[in-house]
Amino acid sequence: MASRQSLISMAEDSFPLAKEEMLRRVDDAVAVRRVGAEAAIVETEGATAKDLAELVRRTPLLFTRHVTNVVAEFDPAASDLASVVDTLDAAIRELTSEPLIALQLWVSGKVHYDFNRHDARQRASQLLSDRGYRVSRAGSPVAVSVCFTPKTAVVGVNRVEDSLSSWPGGEIRLSRSPEQVSRAEFKLEELFKTYEFPADLGEDALDYGAAPGGWTRILASRGFRTTAVDPGDLDPRVLRLPDVVHERTTAGNFLRSSRDRFDLIVNDMKMSPTRSSRLMVDSLHLLEPGGFAITTLKTGDRGVLPQIEQSFAVLREGYDIEFARQLRHNRNEVTVVLRKQR
Ligand SMILES: C[S@@+](CC[C@H](N)C(=O)[O-])C[C@H]1O[C@@H](n2cnc3c(N)ncnc32)[C@H](O)[C@@H]1O
Structure with missing residues (x-):
């Protein structure tokens, strides 16, 4: 199989982790080369971006x-x-016969070029329009990415x-x-935009570590009756919401004494x-x-992968x-979605 390159992105501080994961877990990953603060190129023996996403x-x-x-x-x-539009055009045609294309420009790291993002977008849109494409920012099945880094621009399509x-x-x-x-x-908002939960998730949610009440507020706004567990104070605006109950105690105390049942635990x-x-399993x-559960794992910045492996076990x-x-929106933590085994 011919070697392939994919552009991946990650949090700036997490490049070593993203690299280690790729090299350890993707059989045909050969090398990971950082090209920008939050961007790297993964070279594989054949895996495409679609294979990597999978x-x-x-x-x-x-x-x-x-x-x-x-x-x-x-x-x-x-x-x-x-300089590369012929190659780009051919790559787009391999993925779609539709003329509709999303153009996604992004910048990774501190760049100093004599044009700005707006100029770059106009120029790229023009070049694609000249080839017969209708260019949008979003909403198209295929996206052309141009990632500007301090030394290079990487052009991708997927x-x-x-x-x-x-x-x-x-x-x-x-x-x-304002709310x-x-x-x-x-x-939590980002997770709801990234991961599609079933429509019939239920109505009763339990929020561990709820204070000051941000997640509780989001859950309430999505129609959940929410029990917010935290020894700390909830924002008065959250306390005033209908269908929000504050249990001023620890998660450990709550799970030992509660007789309630929930459709979602966060x-x-x-x-x-x-x-x-462990507390999630005990709950x-x-x-x-x-039922579903959502948990953040706050790893800090040391021994991250072993902590995650232990937690997953x-x-x-x-x-x-x-x-x-x-x-x-996670810093030194990851977000995990769980489903109770039947
Ligand atoms: C990062 S804050 C949560 C923020 C919240 N999700 C929001 O959106 O506003 C972490 C919370 O965990 C709570 N916490 C720590 N240990 C706890 C325990 N054993 N039981 C319940 N809450 C705990 C702290 O009191 C603190 O309010």
Whole structure:
């Protein structure tokens, strides 16, 4: 098989982890070369971006956020997309016969070129339009990516559904709202935009480590009756929401005394990943059969992969791991979606 290159993105601090995961878990990964702060090229003996996306989902690999097939690279100081547009055009036609294309430009690291992002977008749009494509920012089945890094521009093309994220480089942008009570809300909001839960998830949610109440607020806004467990205070605006109950205690105390049943348990407790995972397993009797759980694993920045492996071993005592990823709004942690084994 011919060797292939894919562009992947990850959190800047997580490059070594993304690299280690790729080299350890992807059989035909040969090399991982960093090209920008949050971008690297993975060379494989044949696996395409679609294959990598499938492995990221299934294994799961946690630190890759976005993936696309590398079509070409050029030096933005010396030339532009015109120098590679023939190759790009041929690569697009291999994926689709539709004229509709999403153009995703992103910048990784500090770049100093004599054009700005707007100029680059206009130029690229023009070149693609000249080839007969209708160019959008989003909503098209195939995306052309141009990732500008300090030394190079990497041009990629992939089907959006095989790219792990529909955002350029996986850099989802969420805006603050006046009702927001914590930045932690973004993590749950991003997860709901990234992972598709079944429509019939149920109505009763339990939120461990709820204070000041961001996740509780998001759950309430999605129609859940929510029991918020935390020794700390909830924001008064969250306490006033209908269908929110605050249990001012620890998760350990709650799970020993509660007789309630929930369809969803979420856990954002500040706690070691293995202890937190143990608490999730100890809470299985509170979860309806087939119920879902969401937990963050706060690994810090040392011994990350061993901590995750230990936590997964604990969680698999009673859950299937449906999704696990370091989302854009996770810092030194990963978000995991679990389903109670039947
Ligand atoms: C990162 S904050 C949670 C933020 C919250 N998800 C939000 O969106 O506002 C972590 C919380 O875990 C709580 N916590 C730590 N240990 C706990 C335990 N054993 N039981 C319940 N809550 C705990 C802390 O009191 C703290 O409020």
